[in-house]
Amino acid sequence: MIRFQAGAPRTGRPRTTSWNPDRCPLRRALARGLPPTALSALGTGLALHVGQSLLRELRRTRTIARTAQRRLRPPPRVDGLTVAAVRLSADRGARLGGDLYEVVATEYGVRAVIGDVRGHGLGAFPTVTTVLDGFREAAYDEPDLAGVLRRLERAMDRHLRERACAEHLSAAVAADGHEVAEEFVTVLLLEILPDGQMRALNCGHPWPHLLSGARAEPLARADPHPPLGPFPLPAELPTVPCGRLLPGDILVLHTDGAEDARDADGLFFPLPEVLAAAAREAPRTPQTVLHTVLTALTHHTGGSPQDDIALVILRNERPSPHAPSTAPESPGSTTTGPQSASSQQFPA
Structure with missing residues (x-):
């Protein structure tokens, strides 16, 4: 899809800035006379680099989501x-x-x-x-x-x-x-x-x-x-x-x-x-x-x-109590220490 800059005329004088071919790795390779096999390898390498970057980002996002989910479990x-x-x-x-x-x-x-x-x-x-x-x-x-x-x-x-x-x-x-x-x-x-x-x-x-x-x-x-x-x-x-x-x-x-x-x-x-x-x-x-x-x-x-x-x-799963009781009389009488649903299974 072609997009036009907002407020800019669609026809008329060309833009003053022009594309610099020296910034394109494929153009530089052509200028140096590299064989087609080398050009193909270069294009494949660029595609792999982009794909690996996207894959790393996807893995990072999933890792963050899994970590947050484990905190709630x-x-x-x-x-x-x-x-x-x-x-x-x-x-x-x-x-x-x-x-x-x-x-x-x-x-x-x-x-x-x-x-x-x-x-x-x-x-x-x-x-x-x-x-x-x-x-x-x-x-x-x-x-x-x-x-x-x-x-x-x-x-x-x-x-x-x-x-x-x-x-x-x-x-x-x-x-x-x-x-x-x-x-x-x-x-x-x-x-x-x-x-x-x-x-x-x-x-x-x-x-x-x-x-x-x-x-x-x-x-x-x-x-x-x-x-x-x-x-x-x-x-x-x-x-x-x-x-x-x-x-x-x-x-x-x-x-x-x-x-x-x-x-x-x-x-x-x-x-x-x-x-x-x-x-x-x-x-x-x-x-x-x-x-x-x-x-x-x-x-x-x-x-x-x-x-x-x-x-x-x-x-x-507790055993049947011998006599009814109310809340514990002193801190620590029911647990050996504070237990958290997240910290117990997934320590930081």
Whole structure:
């Protein structure tokens, strides 16, 4: 395609600058009388050089993506809980997306976060990083989930202000085509105590499912708070009690991309029915549950999902406690040290 410089006439006086043939390696080779075989070798060498440069850049980009993805991947075991997780991106070929999760062991119990940023693909990853970095810091510092959630709210507000300022807009239109003022993230915070007692705070996210015995039921049915971003959190943030995760029980955390996935006829993916079938399988492990859900999901959608999907499966491998207990009395009573879902499996 021929392009004309903006504002320049398409006809008239020729340009004052002319192409210098001495800058072209092929022209210099011709002037020196090199044989055709040498010219062919020279052209092949130039093509190989360009191809190798592109290949190096592609490998570098994939390495960065893989490294970032590994930071988000939880380890197979966190303080007595076996973990299996996966994240699928709606962008073909992308390893990063708008879904996030993390599982860490703290002195207050095992804490997990799962969330879904508005949008998908690489465009949502800065917000994903903001929420995850905020959680990884607050989960170890705050004695209750309400404090963790308020830290995430402040991190999200700061991120949106900096993003709007960087784009020189007040109610700006972001690079991905929607307004910064409309940016939001759904978040579910979950805490599992040493005796299996669970409590949660939910901001616009789907409730997890509990697989106990041969049943699969929602962990809670309380109305969630609004997502982080558009509206401030309420003054009071009481945690929702969610019963106990008994030894052998499995908890399935997911983003709405799983239950909103459609088939060719527009029917939604029957996630509760698939989880109920997985609860009746033997052996029932996080890996088998994850495999069952992914197989059914791929069959239902016929291939790649239309939205980002994250699944985190937790199984209580702790021995049955002799007596009920509450949060640990002193730091370090439940863990030998701070365990991070990323640092445990992928050390820096």
